[in-house]
Amino acid sequence: MVDDTPIADLFRDLGMPPHHENCDGYGWANVDDENGHMGAIRCMGCAGENVAAGVLALIPVRFRKPIELLPAVAEWVKRGNQAEGLFLCGNVGTGKTHQAYWAMAAWCFRTLTTPASARVSETYGEQRRIPPSVKFIRATTLFDELRPSNQNTRQPVVDSQGARLLILDDLGAEKPSEFTCEKLYEIVDQRYADAKPMIVTSNVPPRALSDQVGERVASRFAEYCEVVPVTGPDRRKSA
Ligand SMILES: Nc1ncnc2c1ncn2[C@@H]1O[C@H](COP(=O)(O)OP(=O)(O)OP(=O)(O)O)[C@@H](O)[C@H]1O
Ligand SMILES: [Mg+2]
Ligand SMILES: [Zn+2]
Incomplete structure (x- = not known):
């Protein structure tokens, strides 16, 4: 395609x-x-x-087709740098991931944020890692990066905390280990504390996530995210 x-x-x-x-x-x-x-x-x-x-x-090719944002999502975008959490929740195939990509795009235009990868900046011989400005990641991919066997779990944590906008797609599909849950908590708690914008998509509402990702993460989402239901038929079946 x-x-x-x-x-x-x-x-x-x-x-x-x-x-x-x-x-x-x-x-x-x-x-x-x-x-x-x-x-x-x-x-x-x-x-x-x-x-x-x-x-x-x-934006991967399948999700490049422009779509209309849901009214609550458009309102969230308007808040720009003051926007906090946005939690898109709904059944399989209702269009959450597509909304998340276009909410990200609209937010970047709103705040004139250019998505850029992480990089190392060097000033006077001192190296410093600059996190990506926008990080879009599937939750299961993030969990893979946050396994105890991985050499460097610090970097994905710091990148996810530091990005101006973080998008976590399809949370709740997998139950991570206790170690990985703790790392996820570090990410979410930091963004929650900083009131930084974040978009989460999931098949279940925030409170129902506590079995999978722990009560502390679920509770923070419930407080700091605006929950927006994404309803309708499975668009993949009707396509
Ligand atoms: N508003 C829209 N208009 C037209 N097509 C759409 C719209 N939203 C989503 N689609 C298309 O419908 C299909 C399913 O959308 P998407 O992958 O975003 O669903 P999802 O809710 O994330 O599903 P899952 O829960 O399985 O991850 C995709 O092909 C997507 O491009
Ligand atoms: Mg999806
Ligand atoms: Zn010009």
Whole structure:
């Protein structure tokens, strides 16, 4: 499945900002201040294009079809950096993962966050790992990264805590070990404490997750997430 839709068409409804009339094509626009001195401001159109490219790289081809956000999801997006948790819950095939990808896209445009991978920054010989700006991960994949046998479970924890937006897809499908639950708790508790945005999708509501991921994680989700039911038929069957 190859999708050749131009980026600008995909994201039109999310409000791609226009380029400044003096855009230099490299992200800046020359402007004169009131004293006639020349200065430069960022071109929002260029910033939007960067966001679009980063978002597109995160969305797998099946989920690239633009969809309308559920009203409660659109409201969550509007909160921008003040948004906290969003918990999309519903039966198999109702469209949770697709909503999550497009909520992520809309949130990135809203906050002009360009999805970027983790990287190491080096200043004066000192190395520092910068977490990814946006992390979208299937819960079972995260649990794989958080197994005690893995050399480095610190990195996925720190990345998941530090990302500006974390999306955890399909939580509750698997019951992780006690060790992995503890790591998941470290992630969720940090984001909860920082009131940082996070999107979770699951087949069950937050409280029903306590058997799988422990009561402390489930209870934090219940407090800090807005629960949005995703209803309707299994779209895979009707397709
Ligand atoms: N609003 C929509 N309009 C058209 N197609 C959609 C919409 N939402 C989802 N779909 C399509 O329906 C199918 C199922 O969607 P999705 O994978 O998001 O469901 P899900 O709720 O995450 O399912 P599961 O619980 O099995 O993970 C996909 O092919 C997806 O592209
Ligand atoms: Mg899904
Ligand atoms: Zn521009």
